[in-house]
Amino acid sequence: MTNESSCHGDAQSTGTPIPEALRNLPDDRRVILDVRDQVRAGEEPFQRIMQSVMSLRDDQVFVLCNIFEPIPLYGVMAQRGFAHLTERRGPQDWCITFYRADAQAAAASAPAAASRPAAPVGDAIVVDARGLEPPQPMAKILENLPRIAAGGQILALTDRRPMLLYPKLEERGFTFSTEETTHGWFETRIWK
Amino acid sequence: MVGSKPASGNSAPARQPSLWVPLRYFVTAQAAFVTALLWAPWQVDNLLDFYYQGNGLAFTHLLTLGWITMTVMGASFQLVPVALETTLWSERLAGWQYWIMLLGVALMVSHFWIGHHHGVAIGAGLVLIAITLFLINMGRTLWQLPRWDIIGRHVAAALVYLASTVVMGNLMALDKMFDFLGGQVLRTIHAHAHLAGIGWVTMMIFGASYKLIPMFSLSELRNERPAYWEFWLLNVGLVGLYLTLLMESVWATLFAILIAAAVGLFLWNMREVLRTRRRPRLDWGLRHSLSAMITLIFLTILGLWLATGWVLSDEFAARLAFGYGALALLGWISVTIIGMMYKIIPFLVWHHRYSDLVGLRPVPAATQLLGESTPRLEFWLLHAGIAMTVVGVIFTCGPLVQVGTLVLAAAGLAFAVAVCRIYRHLVPRLTPLPEAQTAGA
Incomplete structure (x- = not known):
């Protein structure tokens, strides 16, 4: 389920420093996944998240809306070369934008990634x-x-x-x- | 850490002990607790009397050894190997220890009751043997640890204080016959009680809580530094308090403040864990733990008050000390233990009965084994009973103690029903499963 109305475009509105990769990003380059209802229902969203990530084009970013900060996911995404921008927009309302970092940034955010094989x-x-x-x-x-x-x-x-x-x-x-x-x-x- | 588990799973380096090792301790402990609560309404006169007398000591040791120590032993056999990723050194020793402990506690309680000092001493000697076996077993288990984290340190310290408590208890029992401690009974009993209550039980609860509360509330202890501070403050405070109580020194207040600071740090850590939990709803196990932590605040304030000695009269100080002891045994320790039992026993029973069937047949979730209504009833009855009894004991109010102990007895029955509802899943005839399905269906 996507929910563009609540997740789209809020990175600019919070005043958070926006990475270059996300500036002036057209809508068709954002893939938005809102898992808040799924998580509230006690369901596990990881499989859906990874399916969305695997279907991303190289020029697209992935926006995840969740009810808590998905800290473990950062590591998984870092291993795949994604940096992230996190916004907390209210109680149980988190919006995380994952974008492909350049090689240097990826190495900085995931120092262990190069030393171990990516999970298959x-x-x-x-x-x-x-x-x-x-x-x-x-x-x-x-x-x-x-x-x-x-x-x-x-x-x-x-x-x-x-x-x-x-x-x-x-x-x-x-x-x-x-x-x-x-x-x-x-x-x-x-x-x- | 890569590949610490071998690629082929032909042998597991660590495993939990068989069901019956911890279960016999749990069932015995719960029987002791329910017996104590059912016995309480008949002890109102003793509860309104001075706390140091035979019947009160029988009652106290039924709770401290029969209920609390038996439970902590069973939980240690169950949790320490799994939590520390190792194996219990000897299940056979744990079996032998059970029978010696059971006999020792039965002798102690019965002979305290009839005022027979030789019998108490023999019982205390058997408890000493049982605890020595326990310490050997746990010591050898902990010895395999590659590193001592905050949980391992609390467990190890608690075991040292357990050894100290039981040695001191034996000296006190022998003193009744040979009178070699100099007749300072109240100083000795205060020191003994704090060594047991803080050093053995509270230390163990703090250590277990750092593991179990994040696990059960789906959270984590993000900053361990305050926990290490708590550990050292609690140790320094306890050793100091123990010595100053023995010497009846005014410095006891200082060490009580250190212990209060340790308690404050522990509660701060738990607040952080619960604040960042991913499961908003607290189940009945966690509600008991949370309630016990709130009681710990009142208990600590009461302890500080007693340590200052600023009490109107010696008589009121004795009433306050009695209420303090009752609140510690019931409101802090027993409520904490019940909360943890509501998590551990369903897990244990589920694992024994259903884990082999998961994926092959539909089985109930572990959380379904406890239910909602009985623990809810037990929770409110127990808390109402504790409040009335403790207030009644402090202010020497007979009718309030009578009603309070009756409510406690009802809480004991509710607790018995709650745990029996879990245990019945061990009997397939009482809890039949739906018809078998095709694997993976």
């Missing part, structure tokens, strides 16, 4: 289990296991190392590998 979001089913109270992360990941097709894998994002998940994966015959990212969350790849 495109070829893995991403299960974002962050921001959930235990045992919901484990339940969410286990519920998604049947979606793994032959040769496929799940990339599960969790706030903590999923210690209790490992025995369950072993029992079901899955192989897994966990990395702690430089942004403080954990990525677990699961495959058959």
Whole structure:
């Protein structure tokens, strides 16, 4: 769901210093995604956000409207070369503009990006289990296991190392590998 | 940290202990708590009397050892290995320790009640053995830690104070027979109580809260520096308070102020955690924790007042001290523990019963196991009961204590119903699942 009326064009109105890349940006170069209703309904917007990001043209920026500041997303986007401009426009009303930084800016905003391979979001089913109270992360990941097709894998994002998940994966015959990212969350790849 | 978990998952380096290791502690502790609350309406005369007498000590140790320490032990076996990403050193030792602890507490409480000092000493000796086993188990578990964060430090300090408390308790029990401590019973009991209440239990609650409150409220402790300040202030304040209480020194006020500052920092940290939480609604577990933290403010003010000694009369000081102890045991510690139990037990039961079935069959969410109405009823009854009992105890108002303890008994029954509703999920016959579905359907 897009919501241009509430997200569009407010970067200038707040008086926040506008990066050069966003000055005088025509509307057709803004892709706006408003996930506020989805988040309020308790749904997980990460998959939709990444789909929108992956469909961006090189000259487009991505504007996200959310009810809280999506700090973990900054790291994910930085790894893909996006800088961001954040505006808090009221209670539960955040507007974040992600734009492609030049090589120097990208390196400054994501110093770890060059030292580790980018997460293969495109070829893995991403299960974002962050921001959930235990045992919901484990339940969410286990519920998604049947979606793994032959040769496929799940990339599960969790706030903590999923210690209790490992025995369950072993029992079901899955192989897994966990990395702690430089942004403080954990990525677990699961495959058959 | 890359690849700390091997690429192939053929062995898990850390895991939680089996269900029955923590569960037996929890069930026993909850039985002790409910028994104490059901017993309270018959103890009104004792509650209006001076606090240092056999029946009161029986009641107090049923709460402190049977309810509080048993719960913290069970929670430690459950949470420490998972929170610190390690494995409990010995489940078998935890099993042996349970039976020794149970026997020790039963002997202590019963012999305090009948005023038999030898029996109390034997019970205290068994509790000392059980706690030594607990300390060995936790010590070996913590020893595997690669680094000591703020949580690990609180847990380790709490274990040191537990050891000190139980050694002191044993000396006090032996003193009843051999009279070698010089007859300064009230000084000793005040020091013993603060070592247990602040050093063992509050230290452990603070440490656990830094892990659990952000986890349950979907938030984070963004700045750990105040937590480290709190840790050191609490330690310095407690050691100083302990020594000055033993010596009946006026410097106790200074150390009480340090402890109050530590409490203030802890509450500030928790305020920041809760302010930045991503889940606006507080469930009943977190409401208990929040309420206990508010009570901690009143408790700290009361403690500071007592430490100054600016009280109208010795008699009123004794009433105030009794109310302070009751508020600490019930309003701060018990309410905190209930809040954490409302989170930990559903998790434990859900994990045992349903985690193998997730993705294969529809299963209830862990949050559905507790329900809403019973914890709500328990919350209001417990708080009303605590308020009436504590005020009644301080102002020696018999009818208020009688009504308050009756309300507490009702709260105990509500709590029993709440936890039994969770435990029934361990019995598949009582909580059947819908028919099996095709995997992934």
